[in-house]
Amino acid sequence: MFFLQVALLIVLGFLTLGLAVWGGFALWFQLPVAAWLRIAAIVLWSLPPAATLALVAGVPSLPGLPGLSWRWGPLAFVLAGMAMALWWSSIRPSHERDWADDVARLLVPQVQGDIVQLDNVRNFTWRSETDYDIRWESRRYDLSQLVSADLVLSYWMGPAIAHTLVSFGFADGRRLVFSLEIRRERDEAFSALGGFFRQFETVIVAADETDIIRTRTNARGEDVYLYRLQLRPDQLRRVFLGYLERAAQLRDSPRFYNTLTSNCTTIVFELARRLSPSLPLDYRLLLSGYFANYVFDQGVLTPGYSFAQLHAAGRITGRALQDGPQQDYSKRIRQGVPGVSAAELR
Structure with a gap:
């Protein structure tokens, strides 16, 4: 049972990391804003999965700051993921652009x-x-x-x-x-x-x-x-x-x-x-x-x-x-x- 739990945590960790990386690239290539704003958006997007990964790794809070808990991470990641999915589905191909x-x-x-x-x-x-x-x-x-x-x-x-x-x-x-x-x-x-x-x-x-x-x-x-x-x-x-x-x-x-x-x-x-x-x-x-x-x-x-x-x-x-x-x-x-x-x- 212990090994199964460890395996599930590892899978969850990789899925979280994969989604976080994918979302970062999606924001970089699709946000029609200046580069520094894209970087800021990527940083904000990365916070919930980072907190989730910390919980998966068994780190419930920031070392030295026990009051700063990562327990908000999973819920925030789910909400951010839903927002990302809605935004991604809104991106549509078009014939109306300034083509080469x-x-x-x-x-x-x-x-x-x-x-x-x-x-x-x-x-x-x-x-x-x-x-x-x-x-x-x-x-x-x-x-x-x-x-x-x-x-x-x-x-x-x-x-x-x-x-x-x-x-x-x-x-x-x-x-x-x-x-x-x-x-x-x-x-x-x-x-x-x-x-x-x-x-x-x-x-x-x-x-x-x-x-x-x-x-x-x-x-x-x-x-x-x-x-x-x-x-x-x-x-x-x-x-x-x-x-x-x-x-x-x-x-x-x-x-x-x-x-x-x-x-x-x-x-x-x-x-x-x-x-x-x-x-x-x-x-x-x-x-x-x-x-x-x-x-x-x-x-x-x-x-x-x-x-x-x-x-x-x-x-x-x-x-x-x-x-x-x-x-x-x-x-x-x-x-x-x-x-x-x-x-x-x-």
Whole structure:
């Protein structure tokens, strides 16, 4: 019985500490006030759980001051937790903010049979991260001409973390890239930690390769890899339409980005599960830099090669940095990529 009580106290202590830390981060990322006021709010929030932890640890009062009891701590923590929960539930995603230029517009899809009309396809020209030409376009695509899909991973923070994109190819040589991204406000920077605390909304971007891939290699200095996916025409169509479905949902109802559960990699996994419901969960869905290895293990990359060979041949960074006509960009970055036919490169 004694050991059970000790175990329960330990669990209670960890839960109290966890809630206290979570609440502190929530206040830091969400309170729209000066930093010193956020710090003051965090300190006030921390007092009830600190008193509760003191009681759990068997310290009923402040040493030397027996009149200062911590017995108020649990009740105050419950009341503070209820207030925190009400405040947190009041934080809603919105489409009405001062958005950064590259995520200022929402993709508008219309599907009639095989014909897809897309408004607000991004086709910026990037000279640097802050110097660019803004261009949003309307495009039409024939899904009966959809012939390929490529998985693109852009590494920006070491080997374990990458941004995941999917580029679709059509018989006429056109390509369109889909990417789930944070919808940053103007002058706002990405924070993986903030992504756990409703700091960003989610947006589906559809863009030209010379925009969304080239900006990563040429403007941001990221390291980019491309792998050909082995999908049947019906599977290509379902994944393509899956992105459009998510874009339409986001347009109708804004949603928060979540670093763990709703990000650029989890959407690919969700759409892939529509094709194969038995796909297993895996740590590489969180450590997205290893996602291509996960896809390889599922047999969806070009057969006949080891993953090391696909990885080496799929590094497009050097080719992307080469000078050449912009209209040849998609062909240039695919030179030597296994699974890409010679006809695509002519």
